[in-house]
Amino acid sequence: MAAVFLVGVLAFLGLRGLLVPRSFGQYGHYRGDAIKEIAALPVSYAGHQVCEGCHTEVLDVKSKGMHKGVACESCHGPQAKHADDPAAVQPAKLDTAVLCVRCHAANSSRPKNFPQVGAAEHSGGEACNTCHQPHSPAMVAGGSQ
C-alpha cells in the first residue's frame, strides 16, 4: 500500500517536474522567464539621444527652434537599423506635404493654442520646406527659429 502510494507520489512529482517550467512561481503564479523573454525583444525606435550622438549639427539647429521638443523619429520614423549601421541603412526621404499637416493642419478639435494652418491656402501649393526649415521651422525676422 505504502509502495503504491510512494510510486504515485514520485510519478506525480516527476511529471510535474517535466511539465511545469522551471521558472514557474519564481515571482508569482506565472513563468518568471516570460519577463526576461519580453525584455529581450529588439527595439525599432532608437531614441533621440542615439541620433543626436552622431547628428550634432542637426541637434544644434533643432535645439534652438520651435521643434526642439519633437523627437527625430517622430518625423523620420523608426531608425534603429540606421543607427546601428548608417552606411547600410538610409532613412527614406520625407514628403513634407504629408508630414507637416499631420500635426499642423487646421482642425477645430485641436487645442486652440497649437500653431495650425489651412495648408492649401497657407502654402499656395508649395512644399512646406521651401519656406520653413524642418529642423527649425518658425519664421522670424532675419531668419528661422
Next chain:
Amino acid sequence: MTRRQLLILLPAAAVAWEHILAGTPEASPNYTMSEHWWGMLMDITKCIGCGSCVRACQLENHVPDGYYRTWVERYQVLDWTVETPHVDSPDGGKNGFPPPKEVGGKNFFVPKMCNQCADSPCTQVCPVGATFVTPDGVVLVDQKYCLGCRYCVQACPYGCRFINPSTETANKCTLCYHRITKGLTTACCEVCPTGTRQLADLKNPKDPIHEFLKNHSVQVLKPHLATKSKCFYYGLDGSVR
C-alpha cells in the same frame, strides 16, 4: 517502511525536489525590477490628435492592422451634454482626424492604452497563469503560455486587450517593457511631439511625476472600479468613458 516514516519522509523529499527544479535565477545586469514601479501620465490639454503614438506603437510592437495597443479618441461635447458626447476614433486615430462634422462645443483628444492596473481584473481571471503583474508593475502576457481563451479580453474594463489573429493569443500594451528595461522610454512617449504622454517611474524619487501629481488634479479612468490604474490623466473631462 511504516506509514509514519513515509509521511515524515515525503515533505522532505518534496522540498528537496522543488529546490532541484527551481534552478538559480539569473540576475539581469543593469536593471533591477524591485527599483521601479511604472505608470504613465497623459496631459489631455496638450494632445493634438496627430496619431504619432498609434503609428509608433504599431511599428515598434508589430501590432497587426486594425488592432491597437494604444489608440486616440476624439471627444466632442455639443450643447454641454456630458452624458452623450460624440466620440470617434477612425483607425484608432492612426492617421489623425478629419475636421469634425459640426463645429463648436468642447473638443479634445484622449489617448488610451492599458492602464497597467496594480489590481488588474484581467490577470485575475487567467486560468493558466499566462498573464500577470510584474514586480515592477507592468501587466504582461506570456505568449508561450496563453491558450487564447479570451477571458482576459472580456475582463479588461478598458477594452485594452485583443486576440492577435496570427498567434491566436492575447495581446496588449507591454508599456514597451523591452524598452523601459533598457533605459529607453516607450515608443509612444518617444514620438509624442507635445509631451502629452510621459512615462513615469513612481519608485524613482527624481521622476517629475511626483511634482506633477502633487500640484495638479489628476484622474484615472473608471475610478469606481478600484483597479489601481497607473495611467494618470490630467485635464480629464467628465464625459470621458
